[in-house]
Amino acid sequence: MITTVTLNPAIDREYFVSANIPKEHRFIYDEQDIRVYPGGKGLLTAIDLKNLGYPDVQNIGFVGGKQGLFFEKMVQEYKITTNYVYTDNEIRNNVFIIGKDPVTYTHYNDYTYKVDREDVEELVKRFRRGIVDSDFIIISGSIPEGVDFNIYQRLIEICNELGKEVYLQASGEALNLALSEKPKVVVPYFKHTRKILDEKVVEFADYVRMGRKLLERGAQYVILPYHCDRLLFAGDRVYSLSPVDFCLKNWLGTGDAYNAGFFDYVYRNGFDFVEANRYAGAAALNIAEHKTIFLNNRKEIEDNLGRIIIKELEV
Amino acid sequence: MSTVKKYMMRTLVSVCEDDILEDVIKVMYKSEMSVLPVVDSENKFLGTIYSKNILKNIIPEKFGFLDSKQLLYEINHAAENLSDIKGRKVSEYMSTKTMAVSEEDKMYKIADIMLDNKESILFVVNERGNLRGYISRADILYYLLAVAKEEETD
Structure with a gap:
C-alpha cells in the first residue's frame, strides 16, 4: 500500500463563464461549465498513483461536515482508500472563476477550516x-487551523518507529520542525512566502544555500523547485533538472504528478535519487503540456523522458 | 465474475477496543454509520460495534412499546444511563462474532452471507486480515441490478 496524507483537503469548484464581470448576474446552463472535484496536495498524487496501476492507495486526513462526506464520495470514485477523521466544521471550498473572453482567472482560496484538538489526536x-x-x-500540503505546527514532526516520528520512509512536501514552521525527524526526501513549498527556513529566496545562490541548509537540518535528499526547473541536493552533490522545448499549458496537478512519478520509479526500481527525479520530471511535463490534471499511464511519462536534462552543478 | 473489490466502499474509519463509547457515538454520528469495525493497533479486524447494542444497554424497553407520556421519562432515563456508560470501553460492547469478507470474494457469495446473517454491512479485509472497507446491502442490490441487466441483454 502507498499512503498519502492530506490534512487540509478542499472541494475545488471551477465555474467557466463567458466573461467574469463584477456586479453582473451570470447564468450557467451547460454542465460542462461547472467542474467540482476533490482537491488537496497528496490526494491528487494518490489519484495519479491509482491511475498508474497501484491497487492499494490510501489517503489519510481530516474531512468535515456533510460536505466532507460528499468529498469522501468523490474520492471513492477513484477507488482510493479513504481514512478520514470526521470533524464538526465543514470542509473548505475553493472557488475558481474562469472568464473566457477576456480570459480571466479569479481564485477564492478558502482557509476557514478548523479542527479540534481531539480530532488531531484521533x-x-x-x-x-x-x-x-x-x-x-507521502505527507504534503498545508495544515488547517487547530493543528499544531509539530504535526508533521509527530507523523514522521511514527513513520521512523515503524521503519517507513517519508517524502515530505511542506512549508513554513511545519517544515522547519519536521526536519528534526530526518525525512528521506524533502520538497519545500514556498510559492506564497518565497521563504525557506524563514529566509528569503530570490537569487540562484539563495536556492543553493537553502537546499544545503535543509540537508544540514535533517533532510536526507532535497528537491527544490527553481522556476520551471528543479535543483536536486544529494549529499555534497547538486544537480539541475530542466525540461527541453517546454510549452506550459497548465500548472494544476504538475507538482502532484512529479511526486507520483518519483514514487512510481522508486517503487519499481529502488531508490536512485537522480533517475527517480528524471522520471518524476517527465511525469510533471506531461501534465504541464496538457489540460488534464491527472496522469493516465506510464507511456505518456516515458515519452517525455528524453526531454528531461539533468546536469551536475559545480556550486 | 464480479468480486467485492469492484463494489466495496474503501474506507478505514474504525475504532479500537480501548476507545470509549462517547467517542464511538461521535464517529457514528459524523460518519453516518450505525455500525463500525473494531480493529487492533495494526488495523486487523477484530469485530464490530453496533449502535443498536449501545441503545439496548441504555433503554429498558423499545420506544415502540411505550406510551407517549412515558416516552419523555424513558428518554431522560436513557440519557442518564448513557452518561453512566459513555466512558466505558468498546471491548465491553463489541461483537466478535461478526464475519468479515475478502476483497477477492465473489459477489454472489456475499449476497448469501448477508441474507443468512441479516447484516446490513459486511466489513472487508485483505489476505492478512487488515481492514480494507465495507460492502453494504445497497452495493449487493446494485450488483444484482447489473446482473439482471446483463441477463436482459443476453
Whole structure:
C-alpha cells in the first residue's frame, strides 16, 4: 500500500463563464461549465498513483461536515482508500472563476477550516495503525487551523518507529520542525512566502544555500523547485533538472504528478535519487503540456523522458 | 465474475477496543454509520460495534412499546444511563462474532452471507486480515441490478 496524507483537503469548484464581470448576474446552463472535484496536495498524487496501476492507495486526513462526506464520495470514485477523521466544521471550498473572453482567472482560496484538538489526536492514532502495511508515505500540503505546527514532526516520528520512509512536501514552521525527524526526501513549498527556513529566496545562490541548509537540518535528499526547473541536493552533490522545448499549458496537478512519478520509479526500481527525479520530471511535463490534471499511464511519462536534462552543478 | 473489490466502499474509519463509547457515538454520528469495525493497533479486524447494542444497554424497553407520556421519562432515563456508560470501553460492547469478507470474494457469495446473517454491512479485509472497507446491502442490490441487466441483454 502507498499512503498519502492530506490534512487540509478542499472541494475545488471551477465555474467557466463567458466573461467574469463584477456586479453582473451570470447564468450557467451547460454542465460542462461547472467542474467540482476533490482537491488537496497528496490526494491528487494518490489519484495519479491509482491511475498508474497501484491497487492499494490510501489517503489519510481530516474531512468535515456533510460536505466532507460528499468529498469522501468523490474520492471513492477513484477507488482510493479513504481514512478520514470526521470533524464538526465543514470542509473548505475553493472557488475558481474562469472568464473566457477576456480570459480571466479569479481564485477564492478558502482557509476557514478548523479542527479540534481531539480530532488531531484521533488522526495521529488512525495514522499509526493506518500505515502498518504501507511501503511509502507521502505527507504534503498545508495544515488547517487547530493543528499544531509539530504535526508533521509527530507523523514522521511514527513513520521512523515503524521503519517507513517519508517524502515530505511542506512549508513554513511545519517544515522547519519536521526536519528534526530526518525525512528521506524533502520538497519545500514556498510559492506564497518565497521563504525557506524563514529566509528569503530570490537569487540562484539563495536556492543553493537553502537546499544545503535543509540537508544540514535533517533532510536526507532535497528537491527544490527553481522556476520551471528543479535543483536536486544529494549529499555534497547538486544537480539541475530542466525540461527541453517546454510549452506550459497548465500548472494544476504538475507538482502532484512529479511526486507520483518519483514514487512510481522508486517503487519499481529502488531508490536512485537522480533517475527517480528524471522520471518524476517527465511525469510533471506531461501534465504541464496538457489540460488534464491527472496522469493516465506510464507511456505518456516515458515519452517525455528524453526531454528531461539533468546536469551536475559545480556550486 | 464480479468480486467485492469492484463494489466495496474503501474506507478505514474504525475504532479500537480501548476507545470509549462517547467517542464511538461521535464517529457514528459524523460518519453516518450505525455500525463500525473494531480493529487492533495494526488495523486487523477484530469485530464490530453496533449502535443498536449501545441503545439496548441504555433503554429498558423499545420506544415502540411505550406510551407517549412515558416516552419523555424513558428518554431522560436513557440519557442518564448513557452518561453512566459513555466512558466505558468498546471491548465491553463489541461483537466478535461478526464475519468479515475478502476483497477477492465473489459477489454472489456475499449476497448469501448477508441474507443468512441479516447484516446490513459486511466489513472487508485483505489476505492478512487488515481492514480494507465495507460492502453494504445497497452495493449487493446494485450488483444484482447489473446482473439482471446483463441477463436482459443476453
